Amino acid sequence: MKKQTERKSRRSNYGYYEETPEATAFKRLYNKLQKQYDEQGLRVFMTTSSNTGEGKSTTTAFLATASARYRQTDTVLVDCDLRRPVVHKFYSLPNEGGVADILTRGVNIRSVLKSSAIPNLKILTAGVAERSPADLFSSERLYQLLDRLRAAFQIVLIDAPPIIPVSDSLLLSNVVEGILFVCKAGVTQKRVAQHALELLEDNRKKLLGVIINNMKGLLPYYYDYRYYDYKYYSHANYELE
Numbered sequence: 001m002k003k004q005t006e007r008k009s010r011r012s013n014y015g016y017y018e019e020t021p022e023a024t025a026f027k028r029l030y031n032k033l034q035k036q037y038d039e040q041g042l043r044v045f046m047t048t049s050s051n052t053g054e055g056k057s058t059t060t061a062f063l064a065t066a067s068a069r070y071r072q073t074d075t076v077l078v079d080c081d082l083r084r085p086v087v088h089k090f091y092s093l094p095n096e097g098g099v100a101d102i103l104t105r106g107v108n109i110r111s112v113l114k115s116s117a118i119p120n121l122k123i124l125t126a127g128v129a130e131r132s133p134a135d136l137f138s139s140e141r142l143y144q145l146l147d148r149l150r151a152a153f154q155i156v157l158i159d160a161p162p163i164i165p166v167s168d169s170l171l172l173s174n175v176v177e178g179i180l181f182v183c184k185a186g187v188t189q190k191r192v193a194q195h196a197l198e199l200l201e202d203n204r205k206k207l208l209g210v211i212i213n214n215m216k217g218l219l220p221y222y223y224d225y226r227y228y229d230y231k232y233y234s235h236a237n238y239e240l241e
């Protein structure tokens with residue numbers, strides 16, 4: 001069973017992307033986060049956005065892969081979107097056992113931390129939440145979890161829920177050191193993004209940058225100097241502004 005999972009993971013797109021333009025974009029993004037560490041000691045980052053479907057999980061998974069592969073940085077990717085967990089799917093892992101179990105029952109972190117097919121990249125899946133994520137994220141255990149991960153890894157990347165529909169990300173923003181905000185090009189409206197950022201209240205000062213996820217090539221390609229004809233996500237591009 002385990003062997004099957006590993007084989008499947010190695011075949012996934014997330015294992016073979018070094019030559020893609022996206023990989024280059026994510027290396028740059030990684031470098032920006034590394035700079036935050038070098039200059040300010042920050043190592044716990046969350047990705048969020050105004051609403052669902054703007055590319056938070058995809059962006060965070062690519063960034064985690066880039067971090068682990070590019071500089072062999074010990075990286076942990078944590079799925080804190082307990083309402084719509086998807087991180088496990090990117091790495092062909094089961095969702096069972098993860099953040100929800102640690103926060104609900106104090107389950108030992110090591111016992112639920114999963115290996116990915118990528119050396120240096122560990123995954124903490126969401127697990128199945130039996131209580132409201134907002135309750136779970138209000139608990140002292142969230143601080144303990146992040147402290148332990150911070151001590152054990154060079155970089156901690158959290159895939160967070162959207163800000164507008166639920167309060168989960170506001171609670172998470174209390175415990176992280178830096179926030180990346182994803183906007184979907186041509187879809188996320190400026191006033192909606194502004195409203196979402198206002199909802200972060202004081203934690204808005206932790207905002208490190210905005211990632212523009214140009215999912216459908218909405219800009220004409222000649223408009224976009226990063227246009228490449230590539231098999232995966234050929235019209236995607238990411239940038240930290």
Ligand SMILES: Nc1ncnc2c1ncn2[C@@H]1O[C@H](COP(=O)(O)OP(=O)(O)O)[C@@H](O)[C@H]1O
Nearest residue numbers: 052053054055056057058059213214215233236
């Ligand atoms: N850059 C991209 N190019 C193409 N499809 C994308 C891109 N980013 C996200 N997607 C797709 O859009 C959908 C929503 O993305 P996801 O990362 O799950 O968003 P969120 O986490 O914000 O809800 C997924 O089906 C994902 O595969």
Ligand SMILES: [Mg+2]
Nearest residue numbers: 056057081086
């Ligand atoms: Mg998501």
